[in-house]
Amino acid sequence: MYKIKTFNQISVKGLERFSREKYEVASDIGHPDAVLLRSHKLHNEVLADSVLAVARAGAGVNNVPVEDYSQKGIVVFNTPGANANAVKELVLAGLLLGSRGIKSGIDHVTTLHDVHDAAELHKTLEAQKKQFAGNELKGKTLGIVGLGAIGSMVADMALALGMNVVGFDPALSIEAAWRLSSDVQKAESMYALLARCDYVSLHVPAIKPTQHMINDDALAQAKPGMLLVNFARESIVDPQAIVKALDSGKLRGYVCDFPEPVFYGRSDVIAMPHIGASTAEAEENCAIMAAEQIMDYLENGNIKNSVNFPEVSMARCEGQRIIFANKNVPKVLGSVLSVLADHNVNVLDMMNKSRGDLAYNILDVEKMENGHVIEAIRNIEHVTTVRLIG
Numbered sequence: 536m537y538k539i540k541t542f543n544q545i546s547v548k549g550l551e552r553f554s555r556e557k558y559e560v561a562s563d564i565g566h567p568d569a570v571l572l573r574s575h576k577l578h579n580e581v582l583a584d585s586v587l588a589v590a591r592a593g594a595g596v597n598n599v600p601v602e603d604y605s606q607k608g609i610v611v612f613n614t615p616g617a618n619a620n621a622v623k624e625l626v627l628a629g630l631l632l633g634s635r636g637i638k639s640g641i642d643h644v645t646t647l648h649d650v651h652d653a654a655e656l657h658k659t660l661e662a663q664k665k666q667f668a669g670n671e672l673k674g675k676t677l678g679i680v681g682l683g684a685i686g687s688m689v690a691d692m693a694l695a696l697g698m699n700v701v702g703f704d705p706a707l708s709i710e711a712a713w714r715l716s717s718d719v720q721k722a723e724s725m726y727a728l729l730a731r732c733d734y735v736s737l738h739v740p741a742i743k744p745t746q747h748m749i750n751d752d753a754l755a756q757a758k759p760g761m762l763l764v765n766f767a768r769e770s771i772v773d774p775q776a777i778v779k780a781l782d783s784g785k786l787r788g789y790v791c792d793f794p795e796p797v798f799y800g801r802s803d804v805i806a807m808p809h810i811g812a813s814t815a816e817a818e819e820n821c822a823i824m825a826a827e828q829i830m831d832y833l834e835n836g837n838i839k840n841s842v843n844f845p846e847v848s849m850a851r852c853e854g855q856r857i858i859f860a861n862k863n864v865p866k867v868l869g870s871v872l873s874v875l876a877d878h879n880v881n882v883l884d885m886m887n888k889s890r891g892d893l894a895y896n897i898l899d900v901e902k903m904e905n906g907h908v909i910e911a912i913r914n915i916e917h918v919t920t921v922r923l924i925g
Contacts, residue, residue: 537833538585540567542575545592546815549822552830569829573821574598582609587922590829592821593812594618594685595768596842597741605843605893608860608920612828612841616684617820618812622766623688625811626736629790630677632805633734633762636667639802643667673697678732680725681767682707686738687714694718703728704739726756734762741768749773754780760787766811769793777804836897836924844895845888851925852883852899859912859921863894867917874911875900 539553539560549571553560560571566585570577573591576598582589589599590612601611632638643663650656677693679686682704690700694716702715703722722728725748729735735757739745749763749772757763763786765772774795780786781803789798794806812821824840831837836858837848844860861867868887875882875898884899912921 537569538564538567539829540564540570542570542572542577545571545573546819546822548819549592549824549826552823552826557834558830568833571822571825571829572598573818587920588612588829588832590614590825592617592818592825595741597768597770601843606919610832610838610841610844612825612832612839614821614824614828615840617824618814618817619684619688621814621817622685622811623692625792625807626685626689626764626766627692629764629766629805629807630672630734630736630762633764633788633790634672635669637669638805640664640667672734675699675733676701676731678703678722678728678735679719679738680704680728680735681738681740682715682719683711683738685766686736687711687716689736689738690719691716698734701728701732726753729753729757729761732758732761734764736764737767737771739767739771741770745771747771747773747776749776751776751779754785757785759785762786762788762790765789765791765793769795774798834924836922838895843890844893845890847886847888847895847897849884849886849897849899854883854899854901854925855903856924857896857898857900857909857912857921858924859896859898860919861894861896861915862917862919863889863892864917867894867915868896870915871896871898871912871918874908874915878903878908878911880908 537558539558541560541562550560566583568585569588570586571590573593578600586609588610589604591599592614594613594615596611596613599611604611647656647659650659673696676699679690679700679702682702690702693700701720701722703725754776774797777789778797781789788803790805792807792809792811794808798804798806828839835851836856838844839846839848859871880903881901882898883901886897888895909921909923912918
C-alpha cells in the first residue's frame, strides 16, 4: 500500500482520487511514499528517505527546495493551468478596478452614511460622480509578459474585450505557442512591450532570472501613464521602483495580489491578499491534478508536470517495470542494460529522457526471477534512485 503525507487542507475532491485499497492518506504518516501540499514551506522540513515524490497543488514551487530534492532523486510536481481560470478572472477584475473609479466610488458612498434622505443622496452622488470617471478597456493595448497557461487565457480574454494584445515570453514552449491566438502581436523584448502598452499584466514564475525584473530600468521604458497588473509573484517586482514610478507619473496605477508596507495609504495601488487562486474550483482542480500525477508516478513511473525531471510517459507492457533516475552523464544506461543482459532479463520496451543534469528511464521487462537485479542497478555509479513496479 502506498502512503501519502499531506500538509495544509487539501480539497476532498483530490483526496478522493486515492483509492482506499491502494493508498493510505493522512497528515501524520511517518514514512510516506509521496507528499501532497499547497503552501506549506518544506525548506525546514526533514523528509523521510522513503519519499519518492512531492506534489504541490498549485503552480509555484517556491515553498519547495527543488534543487535539494533533485539531488536525492525526488520528483517535484506542480499543477500548471489548474488555477488558470481563477487567476484570469481576477486579472480582469484588476484591469477594471484600475481603469474605472470603482473602488474609490464605493469607498466614497460609504462616507455618506449620514445622508438619510434618498433624494438628497441621489442628488449628491450625481453631482460627485464625475470624479470617479475612468477609461474603457476596449481599444486599449494590453501587454502580457509570460504566455503560459494563465497568460494565454488572459490574452484570449483581452481579445474578446476588444483590446489589442502584445505578448513577450523568451521561454515560450511549443505547446504554449500552439495554444496562443494568432491575433497576439509579438514583442521583441520586455522593454519593447512596456514602451507600447497602456496596460501590462505579469505572468512569469518566481525564479532567479525573474527576480525584480520590473525595476527602475524596466519602468523607465514604460509608456507614460501605464497601469501595471501583477498576479504572478511578489518577487518579480521591486516595490521601491513601483513607488518611484507612481510618484513620477510614469505609472498611473499598480494592481497586485501582494501587499507591501510601502503601498499602504496609496490610492494609486490596489493590493489584494494573494487571492488569485482562492476559489473552490481552483483548489479542487489543483488537488485533483496533483493526486493523479502522484498516482501515475507511483503506480506506473510516468512523469507529467514535473519542475525538475523530464516529462516521460509510456504505456505499460506485460511483465514488470524498472524506473531509475541518474546523473545525466554517458554510459549509465548502457551499464544498466548490461546488468539486465547479465541476468538474462529481456527488455520489452524502454524510454530515456534527460533534463539538465538529470536523466530518467523507464524499462519494461519480462518478469524477473532474480531478486538481485535492482540492487545491482542501484550500485551503478551515477544512479540516484531505482524502483521496481509490478
